[in-house]
Amino acid sequence: MHYPHKISRIKKVRATGFRKRMSTRKGRKIINSKRRLGRKIRVR
Numbered sequence: 001m002h003y004p005h006k007i008s009r010i011k012k013v014r015a016t017g018f019r020k021r022m023s024t025r026k027g028r029k030i031i032n033s034k035r036r037l038g039r040k041i042r043v044r
Helices: 009-016 018-022 025-036
Strands: none
Touching (some): 018 025
């Protein structure tokens, strides 16, 4: 059976994590819109 490429958790978090989102204006906008929808935002 063929397994898909497994990206490391650290790389994933660094690419799309909370701190990365907060570093840009648009990222903060994304987080605020998710919070408005009632989404739980996990900080790692």
